[in-house]
Amino acid sequence: MTTKSNSISDPRYSCAVGATNSVVAIRGAVPIANCSPGCQLKQTAFLTFENGFQGSVYAGAGNMPSANSTENDIVFGGIKTLDELVKSTLKIFKGDLYVVLTGCVGGLIGDDVPSLVRKYHEKGYPIVAVDTAGFKGNNLYGHEEVVDAIIDQFVGDYHGKKQKGLVNLWFETPYFNQNWRGDYQEIARILRGAGFNVNIPFGPENNGVKDWRRIPKAQFNLVLSPWVGVRNAEHLQEKYGQPFLHISEIPIGGEATSEFIRNVVKFAGIDKLQSEKFIREENRIYYYYLEHFSEFFAEYWYGMPSEFAIAADSAYTLAYTKFLADQIGLIPRKAIITDDPPQKFRAELERLFHDLTEGVDVQVEFEEDGYLIEKAIDGVKFSSGKPLILASSWELTIANKKKALFFEITPPSSESLIINRSFAGYKGALNLLEKIYSASVGGK
Amino acid sequence: MTTKSNSISDPRYSCAVGATNSVVAIRGAVPIANCSPGCQLKQTAFLTFENGFQGSVYAGAGNMPSANSTENDIVFGGIKTLDELVKSTLKIFKGDLYVVLTGCVGGLIGDDVPSLVRKYHEKGYPIVAVDTAGFKGNNLYGHEEVVDAIIDQFVGDYHGKKQKGLVNLWFETPYFNQNWRGDYQEIARILRGAGFNVNIPFGPENNGVKDWRRIPKAQFNLVLSPWVGVRNAEHLQEKYGQPFLHISEIPIGGEATSEFIRNVVKFAGIDKLQSEKFIREENRIYYYYLEHFSEFFAEYWYGMPSEFAIAADSAYTLAYTKFLADQIGLIPRKAIITDDPPQKFRAELERLFHDLTEGVDVQVEFEEDGYLIEKAIDGVKFSSGKPLILASSWELTIANKKKALFFEITPPSSESLIINRSFAGYKGALNLLEKIYSASVGGK
Amino acid sequence: MAKTIINLDMTEVENREFRLGTIIGWDGKASDLIQQSAYDERSVKKHGGCAGKGLGCRLCELQSPLNQETMCSNAIVQCQIGNLTDCVLIDHAPIGCSGENSKFNLSMHNGLKRRGKPLQNTLNISTNLKEKDMVFGASDKLRRTIRDAKDRYNPKAIFIGMACATAIIGEDIDSVAEEMEPEVGVPVVPLHCEGFRSKHWSTGFDVAFHGVLRQIVNRHPEKKQKDLLNIVALWGTDYFSEMLKPLGLRVNYLLDCASFDEIRQASEAIATATFCDTLGGYMATALEESFGVPQIDAPQPYGIRGTDEWLRAIAKVAGKENEAEEYIESEHRRIAPKLAELRNFFKGKNGIVMTGSAYAHGLISVLSELGIGHDAALLFHHDPIYDGGGKHQDTLKELIDTYGDIPHYTVSKTRAFQLPQLLKRAKTNFLIIRHPGLASVAGHLGFPTLTMGDEHIPVGYEGILRVGEMLKGVIARTKFNRILKRHVKLPYSDWWLSQSDPFYLTNHPEVLDDLPRAAGKEKQELIQASA
């Protein structure tokens, strides 16, 4: 049965309780996993290991406190186990923020986790509870839940003034979007260069809970993502009266990034002088490199791909397809979004794929089942030369079958190690070209 | 005969007339190649194509004016052809600086190129002549000749004041050191971050002849290279009374880069406040990434290299060997320097390789003949697992034979495309780790 | 037939903690644990005798209020049954339970390469359960996924793995399996491996073996393959073939990367051996009890003595005693010079092993052979006995008798927070670890680690040399970890880092009543922020 069913082969996301990793992305924060043994190792394996072997930090991965529920907890309730866990975590871990994430078991056996956590919260501990039962949604859903929970239960109300030029950056999902660390740095660099004061909730340039407390003061929220985070921005709008700018497409390359900057500057109404100067300087360097690259691109003798297929989450599928089709001139033959975006975002995504570049159009598909994704790619008759396939490790075998150039852009990813790599903005575009065309060249 | 002779198989450098490419690395400068047809295509093929397919810009590569000497020129002298070429270049090219580089033919048939060029120089054209006959030395020799020629014939005398904190950066050889563009940017970023005003003669952040005119005003010259450029710095010291700081090792990674900054700051005597703050911030980010990476490094199940062999130019061989042996803990089993450094620099290079890290020592070898280099690598009995071989495309076959992880770090390099890649400084170290360990992972 | 230890009539497996008395918390001298484990008495009981019953058999176990990321039986089933080449494993669960499958796919890719089999992906499907299914039940989705499995991959068998959520809502996978088997025409095998069921993941191995023993292994083989030896293994490189060639034997690896037919023929082999008694005991015992395939009762094949004895025991079954003696002698001679060189290199060095139980014993043997000291060891569980209960299968006793006592012998399941204390009280230059989550923390404490991913590396005579060579590369990384230690902030409080007892929380539960003052720093910040 190659038709759609509930079945999912070769999964491309994990479940809500994997949002422990969003907590790890906040400097000094400690996740407390209230779930079964195995839950966190599975989520972490997917998000931080089988995803460019990113690794984890601080209270993530092996250090993560976890209830590891037993049959006893199922039968008699797990609150006592959780209470012990919270207590010992507060005793043994240094945390500026503790987030209790409850998985399937807690939800199904009816433990009252919020009450327990409230007890500690009321004593003054910076602790927050979130329901992230795996059957409620995937890790992207869990990520959004965690953000709202921290805002509501930790950051709390704010009635002070807003600070002009201060922007909260809601961007890639930590650990899930495999280049998130480098991408946050590149987009932050760009926004700063354009004159903004950038508040970054996650990653290398996050300063911990201090930055979360700054969130309500920002002039506005920037959601740079097709859908993840829009819910949070709506919540912030309501809670703090903060407007938000939603940009679906991560800018890649000189043209898109300059346009991105101009859009954000326009929305914020800040002075253009600095941003235009920044654009000029960045373009000077970018096109210096692109002029060099264009020689290879025009003159390489031994073939390079002219068509590609892509299957990844909404954010990367859109951004890479756009850049490759519009700026580089690769022909998109198949684009599949695999992160199950909520229905209300799908029409806009479809539109964006219809408007990639002059005369190029691809009907984006939404599919999470790896079996059907493989079939869809297998069905493309690539016309000449080696095509390029950008997807996950699951597609290694179909890429071999198609004699394609292949690399991974989405979890699971086992063929590359990722540290500070970015394919976003000015610099990332050049990295992406290096990556694609390094795969094309040589006599290997 | 596996003993050393004049013979060179599989060359790793080109000849002096290849220094046309150093001219291309100066924004707005136009090289005029006074040599045979074929000379420039060969040099350019080696330096800009078979070296990460870097490509060229402006008046480089296909745009480069070239005398393309004919039998007629050999018999009757080539001055008339060159005069026509200079004239038409001045007519047709927009240049802020023209550099005439004379190859083997001009030298052997006794053309008086300097007189011809002087004629145009005296008329006010920014033009310079350099003898870069291929039999006089390799492209590194040619590069140093070009620098001195521009200083002497174009920049000229200077008796004004020096500007404290302004430093001229004499660093990698443009186009030859394959990461030169990215490396210049990273080292410039670091020096600026530490509080310097950095004057960069070549590459993406060079502002053309304007920056060359600034050279005499600098407080000092920083030569960041084992030997290339030392001759120029000595010349500048004599000509402008400028002191210079010679650092052989390109810093890679948190420790080396912080130490590098401190050394330069100390030499310059500028305030430490900014540099120490910069080091703190950079280290914070660097070790954030390294902490992530350390999880992979400690936990990856499917093997990674523990030994390596390296064969490249002095600068990269030293810098990479040091970083890998000292900071990462890979065991150097063979290190070969292939760029024929002048004798007077060799003892110091040997010393640096004896002092890599506690308890690790490798007897560096100097060899330019690819046949002997291959034999030397073939002779290493790697002890377990896949070794890592860092060398040139010529070593692709021996790497296959040794079942090694392999990538290129020196020309010729045909298996990667290089745009803004850097393995230097804080960021480059992370890129280098990404590159090495991406080669190690997966089920490819 | 005598009453069997393993009951193949049931679909469920009895947990290790009940069947073997497995514990996951203990701290003391190894020799004391041997005594407390009372292997011989348990062995008598295993084999139908009586040597006391009830509480007397329960080992004293240290509990911990703080636990950390760990593994479950469900994941073990995925990495066993999910890595068969022509059978499908269905995760009857929400999607998150399939999170690690991609990692097991990488294991399989590497395993296939090591065994010279063609590259393929794992054949796993999730029923992908949602909130509604928790309320209304999910059996229809399971039926649909079984049909999908058949249509997509045309497998030789279909396995169904139970998860926490489906166990709690009471999914009846046994009935669905039985109902669907005729429709799909291949065995449909229910596996009761929900994560909360057993306190230790190794129960998952037993569940996986149980499933194939019940429904795949040929109950009535028409022939015996006299040159075939079952090796219960994982994905390791095929070093066993070269060791067994002198005895004229071929290897039948079970289960990872095996095909349906390879599993099926397990009952045709002359005997069953393993690289790890923790892993192999259940399978070997059931094959012996219910299929008449004897298990090898010998020390594990690590270090010189272990390998000698293991080979001799197999040779006896195969009738190749002379060949074995010749091979043993020639191997001793062959490795001697290199071994001497390695012993010289490692003089004065110490190491700590952190892995599952019986495998740790094997690794420590190898360290001993290399002359590497080992004052401490961390094991993720302790099985006072294995299913076989054979005379020569008391791996801990075998280790201590051969190579001496271990003063700091700790049993604790993946509690990274105890590493500061564990590494404080014993000298070490490196760690050998086989499990995610600990090596990285040890690295932050300044120690280089060898992750023994290819578990066959230390096996046999050559294994001693292989480990020695690899450890040279590991020790070379020491500075990397020292630098890391300077720059990485551990998430543990200074108070905790100053402790020396890894089980301090267990031994002093009252400290949890004395929590650090709440939010002092936080509140100050709040005040500043609103100022």
Place this chain on the structure above:
Amino acid sequence: MAKTIINLDMTEVENREFRLGTIIGWDGKASDLIQQSAYDERSVKKHGGCAGKGLGCRLCELQSPLNQETMCSNAIVQCQIGNLTDCVLIDHAPIGCSGENSKFNLSMHNGLKRRGKPLQNTLNISTNLKEKDMVFGASDKLRRTIRDAKDRYNPKAIFIGMACATAIIGEDIDSVAEEMEPEVGVPVVPLHCEGFRSKHWSTGFDVAFHGVLRQIVNRHPEKKQKDLLNIVALWGTDYFSEMLKPLGLRVNYLLDCASFDEIRQASEAIATATFCDTLGGYMATALEESFGVPQIDAPQPYGIRGTDEWLRAIAKVAGKENEAEEYIESEHRRIAPKLAELRNFFKGKNGIVMTGSAYAHGLISVLSELGIGHDAALLFHHDPIYDGGGKHQDTLKELIDTYGDIPHYTVSKTRAFQLPQLLKRAKTNFLIIRHPGLASVAGHLGFPTLTMGDEHIPVGYEGILRVGEMLKGVIARTKFNRILKRHVKLPYSDWWLSQSDPFYLTNHPEVLDDLPRAAGKEKQELIQASA
């Protein structure tokens, strides 16, 4: 035997400009060039007749005071002789002359892969001459390197390539070759390919062929291989075998990636053909004249008509006329639907070809078949005749007669500075280029380019479709180039960019007396700088 056109007794080759009247500068209508070239008269002369002599034979050639980076005969020899699998090429030169060898190594790697041969590096050695050698002579170093070549690679033959420097200092490579041959026991072949010798690099092909014809090709073959056809080629994918299989023929590719024995057997083949008459003429003619292997006198195998005729001519020699007709008919039928689709796609599109001479004619045929307009073409040289001088080898006339005239037919050797003018006066959507240095500049002017690196792609019926498919991908890149054009500053002056005649400097030499004012900007800066 009649007097031959090619004299194999001499070690040196007569340059193309003298032998064929090759020019590297011309601009006008293609039909005019055909007329001026007077192929038929030259052909008569070639074949020993007399049709006038002297100046009348010299084509009018446009000179240029400005030349740019280009290729030389020495490089051509390196990419031919340097790409044999079991022979060594010595570059008797300073090290820079070996600069492109690494690129030819990449060509060889790709060629070997395409031909299914094992990966190996090129076998080249430089004598690595220094300043002293220029003064005192370098023959001893050459001798040493010949010995090194023998000891390092034990080759079947050793070739010595002359370079500018060694030619100027008068190195006598002929004598050294003769002297060393007995010592090394294999042919030692001198090649007079110094870069300044010929104004066009294609003389280098002739030098390479000359060397193998003199000293490698078997002068007295004992047998004929009736199913063997020589194809003078480069590194292209082996599409010829599938085209020649219906005629029962195997292909002997010459020279790239060939072994000594493959070259040696060239005299055993039934005939010689090529994918490019510029390349293949010398070899084919000498094989015909001196070894009795006929050359195929037919149009080149591009486009439908060319391929038809080429196959028929070969079929005639092989005695397979019926098979050829059947194959031709079935191929016409096979490609028709796809070709119609492509023609529809390319309706209204135009293209420009920039390559060597005869190959350009082939490529333009393919564009014509695809319905792509071509008002202009740039050729790096024009040979008014080829060595064969056969009735059906007038490739330009064949092209124009079949597909119509080309109004802007320009001959100019790699002068990138003329591209703005060339691309201004003709409509085009893309360029097809085969030579380094131009495509990049065309790209900066806003045009996407197809670099025809695998030169066999356009060959035959399927070649038309292959090119069509590739061009779709090229046209998709148009925006990349448009963006580039906005951001890349060309190094040419506004004055030059405003010109429309690519040969303006040639046609108006007086403009060079009117140079732009010197250093205005520079001087201002100087003043500012010292202020």
